[in-house]
Amino acid sequence: MNLFAIALRNVFYRPLASMLTATSMALGVALVVLVLTISGVIEKSLERTSNVGYNLIIGAKGSPLQLVFNTVFFLSQPVENIPYSYYMEYLPGDGRQKERERIGGELKDSERSGLYSFLMKGGFAIPLCMGDYVDRFRCVATTPDYFDLLKHGDANDLPYTFSSGRNFQDYSEEHGFFEAVVGAEVAESLNLKIGSEIFASHGAESGDTHAQGFEVVGILNRTGSPNDRGAFVNIEGFYLLEGHVAPDRDEDSGLEKAGTATAPERSSKLSKVRLPIEKREVTAILLKPSGFAAIGLEKQVNKTKFAQAVSPIAQIEGLLGVFVRPLRWALLALTSLVCIVSAISILVSIYNSMNERKKDIAIMRALGASRDHITIIILMESLMLALAGGIVGWLVGHALGPLSNPWTMPATGVRIDWLSFNSSLEPFIIPGLVLVGTLAGVIPAVAAYRTPVAKSL
Amino acid sequence: MLLEIANLKKTYPEPSGRRIPILDIPKFELAQGEQVVLRGESGGGKTTLLHIISGLVEADGGSVRLEGVELIGFSESRRDRIRAAKMGYVFQTFNLLPAFTALENVRLAMTFAGRAVDVARAKELLARVGLENRMHYLPSQLSVGQQQRVSVARALANRPKLLLADEPTANVDPANQSRIIELIQSTCRAENVALLLVTHSDDVASRFTRVEQLGELNRAVQEPVVEDAV
Numbered sequence: 001m002n003l004f005a006i007a008l009r010n011v012f013y014r015p016l017a018s019m020l021t022a023t024s025m026a027l028g029v030a031l032v033v034l035v036l037t038i039s040g041v042i043e044k045s046l047e048r049t050s051n052v053g054y055n056l057i058i059g060a061k062g063s064p065l066q067l068v069f070n071t072v073f074f075l076s077q078p079v080e081n082i083p084y085s086y087y088m089e090y091l092p093g094d095g096r097q098k099e100r101e102r103i104g105g106e107l108k109d110s111e112r113s114g115l116y117s118f119l120m121k122g123g124f125a126i127p128l129c130m131g132d133y134v135d136r137f138r139c140v141a142t143t144p145d146y147f148d149l150l151k152h153g154d155a156n157d158l159p160y161t162f163s164s165g166r167n168f169q170d171y172s173e174e175h176g177f178f179e180a181v182v183g184a185e186v187a188e189s190l191n192l193k194i195g196s197e198i199f200a201s202h203g204a205e206s207g208d209t210h211a212q213g214f215e216v217v218g219i220l221n222r223t224g225s226p227n228d229r230g231a232f233v234n235i236e237g238f239y240l241l242e243g244h245v246a247p248d249r250d251e252d253s254g255l256e257k258a259g260t261a262t263a264p265e266r267s268s269k270l271s272k273v274r275l276p277i278e279k280r281e282v283t284a285i286l287l288k289p290s291g292f293a294a295i296g297l298e299k300q301v302n303k304t305k306f307a308q309a310v311s312p313i314a315q316i317e318g319l320l321g322v323f324v325r326p327l328r329w330a331l332l333a334l335t336s337l338v339c340i341v342s343a344i345s346i347l348v349s350i351y352n353s354m355n356e357r358k359k360d361i362a363i364m365r366a367l368g369a370s371r372d373h374i375t376i377i378i379l380m381e382s383l384m385l386a387l388a389g390g391i392v393g394w395l396v397g398h399a400l401g402p403l404s405n406p407w408t409m410p411a412t413g414v415r416i417d418w419l420s421f422n423s424s425l426e427p428f429i430i431p432g433l434v435l436v437g438t439l440a441g442v443i444p445a446v447a448a449y450r451t452p453v454a455k456s457l
Numbered sequence: 458m459l460l461e462i463a464n465l466k467k468t469y470p471e472p473s474g475r476r477i478p479i480l481d482i483p484k485f486e487l488a489q490g491e492q493v494v495l496r497g498e499s500g501g502g503k504t505t506l507l508h509i510i511s512g513l514v515e516a517d518g519g520s521v522r523l524e525g526v527e528l529i530g531f532s533e534s535r536r537d538r539i540r541a542a543k544m545g546y547v548f549q550t551f552n553l554l555p556a557f558t559a560l561e562n563v564r565l566a567m568t569f570a571g572r573a574v575d576v577a578r579a580k581e582l583l584a585r586v587g588l589e590n591r592m593h594y595l596p597s598q599l600s601v602g603q604q605q606r607v608s609v610a611r612a613l614a615n616r617p618k619l620l621l622a623d624e625p626t627a628n629v630d631p632a633n634q635s636r637i638i639e640l641i642q643s644t645c646r647a648e649n650v651a652l653l654l655v656t657h658s659d660d661v662a663s664r665f666t667r668v669e670q671l672g673e674l675n676r677a678v679q680e681p682v683v684e685d686a687v
Contacts, residue, residue, distance in 0.1 A: 001561060001574060005567070363555070366513060369541075370569075453513050
């Protein structure tokens with residue numbers, strides 16, 4: 001028998017105490033691994049979602065973070081609206097004139113190009129109107145460009161695809177302006193199929209729905225992005241819903257002119273009459289300017305009185321820096337404390353057993369074991385408990401991640417593999433915690449070292 | 458001569474700080490293979506003497522030589538090594554390690570002596586004490602007599618020169634008492650091991666040709682109700 005076998009036998013001779021001690025260590029280590037995994041998932045989820053394929057979000061003046069939350073994550077409330085004509089200033093080339101011809105209505109200097117069109121060469125501008133809900137999901141009114149031009153995925157290189165149906169059209173002969181595409185989660189939750197009709201409720205989840213519905217013509221494949229939780233309707237149809245018409249405003253005071261928020265007369269659902277430009281507003285514009293124009297454009301827009309330009313990546317990086325990463329450190333500190341408590345429990349467990357083992361230690365000494373032998377045996381016992389707890393905790397911590405995939409993946413779009421969030425901290429923290437657990441054996445080992453043999457026999 | 462003790466002195470401290478002499482032995486010798494019984498009053502220092510010989514307790518002065526090697530003044534770790542290699546110890550309360558089987562208890566003695574564990578010898582010793590069918594039993598699964606037999610086998614595991622036995626039959630019934638003494642004596646004879654056995658029992662003492670009274674060997678004046686000092 002070697003010293004290792006003797007230590008192992010001692011551990012197994014007190015199975016309950018050993019198991020409880022190792023379990024407390026395992027829980028501590030599993031918590032640390034989970035914290036590292038969860039913070040990794042949050043970070044990756046935010047980063048991949050912020051990798052949206054556009055550089056800037058234009059919206060009304062207000063909280064930049066709120067604009068990002070609302071536009072990218074479909075969270076929080078929309079900020080104020082901006083005029084549609086302002087959106088048209090960003091259309092590349094002669095897009096402003098073409099839009100004027102397509103929609104109709106009053107537009108100052110209608111013959112000129114958009115003010116920022118020269119910065120938009122090769123890029124795009126996509127309008128969004130938000131604020132309505134379909135059941136508990138956000139209703140996002142936009143143009144077909146949303147799915148034609150934007151991409152998704154970690155490298156933002158995956159085009160949006162449909163599990164059934166197609167993208168909605170600006171106008172279709174079957175449904176007029178009233179087509180919709182829904183995210184995978186919306187379709188699943190609301191049991192929507194191609195041909196289902198969805199109704200937007202104005203302003204709140206519980207609000208009354210508009211009488212005019214949108215026919216679902218496409219169901220998106222799951223993307224792991226907030227778009228899974230969105231109901232996307234044609235912006236042209238959205239403008240025609242009751243209450244979505246912008247009123248005329250007094251040029252000096254900005255106050256609404258009573259009775260001016262009226263939609264044009266329409267003969268049927270398939271009528272081709274659109275809401276004129278001056279009656280339209282947008283909540284946000286997704287912008288991809290040409291080349292490196294985004295930085296200059298952002299500064300330029302932010303100097304204006306009523307609009308702001310926000311970089312979603314910068315905002316989310318800021319959010320990660322201010323909240324997520326510090327929170328991870330706080331959680332790590334807390335869970336490390338749990339491990340230290342576990343280490344203390346190893347200390348207490350072995351130390352308490354010292355009293356009842358004094359005689360055993362004295363016998364071993366009488367048989368010829370040196371003080372060093374005894375010290376090594378006790379330290380090996382704490383190493384075994386800490387190591388067993390550490391390994392089990394590490395396995396459990398990493399197993400919980402993949403096991404939670406059915407719940408976390410739809411929400412975050414991030415698949416957790418066995419070692420997918422093997423944080424750079426883990427190779428240091430886990431052995432460090434096991435070392436702390438082992439060192440907890442030092443005090444009992446010293447007590448054992450000092451056991452008076454003759455008195456204890 | 459295997460064991461030579463000369464002018465051995467041991468005192469122990471009282472709570473007042475005064476040191477009380479417990480042992481003062483001018484001379485005691487034990488030859489190779491010799492078997493001696495040591496008798497004396499309770500608290501007379503018999504166990505202390507065995508502890509000093511085995512190196513578990515340091516003497517205050519004098520000389521203890523084993524095979525001509527002076528043990529007094531050695532470091533604790535060196536005393537540990539000598540004890541493991543050259544001495545066996547049978548305790549009054551057997552002192553088997555409860556987490557280990559009979560065979561493992563015997564093997565443990567070999568482990569701590571720093572030798573390669575000789576499993577065949579461990580089994581042979583257990584067979585010699587009549588426990589060939591109980592080798593893998595834990596101490597709690599053995600009778601009192603069987604436990605003491607394991608402790609005898611364990612004490613002889615490293616082929617010691619000297620076996621120290623401290624009242625080995627005190628906790629054993631009379632029937633087992635004579636069997637165990639017979640076992641210890643015969644095994645020591647077979648292995649040519651010297652035996653120094655402490656006992657209060659007249660029956661046990663009557664089996665030995667050499668019986669020493671500690672009171673006659675020891676010049677230290679003692680108060681009557683003092684427990685063995687360590």
